[in-house]
Amino acid sequence: MQINPATAMWIKILIAICTAITTGGLSLTGLVSAQTATSIVAIAGGLTVVLGIVMTAYSSSAPGPLAPADPPVVAAATRLAELPVTASAADVNRAKSAVTNAAERQPAKG
Numbered sequence: 001m002q003i004n005p006a007t008a009m010w011i012k013i014l015i016a017i018c019t020a021i022t023t024g025g026l027s028l029t030g031l032v033s034a035q036t037a038t039s040i041v042a043i044a045g046g047l048t049v050v051l052g053i054v055m056t057a058y059s060s061s062a063p064g065p066l067a068p069a070d071p072p073v074v075a076a077a078t079r080l081a082e083l084p085v086t087a088s089a090a091d092v093n094r095a096k097s098a099v100t101n102a103a104e105r106q107p108a109k110g
Helices: 005-023 034-057 072-081 089-105
Strands: none
Touching: 005 034, 072 089
């Protein structure tokens, strides 16, 4: 799945809450009236479906609204790794240099 892991986590938490409500795992008895509880269960069921569709629709191998593009260092390393075994030494050196340059430009974490 190519959704940003932080975004996917929040979507999955919402799906879990909605699932708990619709399956009775999270009882609404005593919290709200029976009529309100019925409405909440219906809304939670709808949200479960919609969020499931969102998780599927945004799963892709390409960057998108929930999956940012790879950082330059990752893109450069991928290009290096995907070089054919028949690549010339000059091509390999250029790809290695691109990875090194991208790594040096990447901001430090921490």
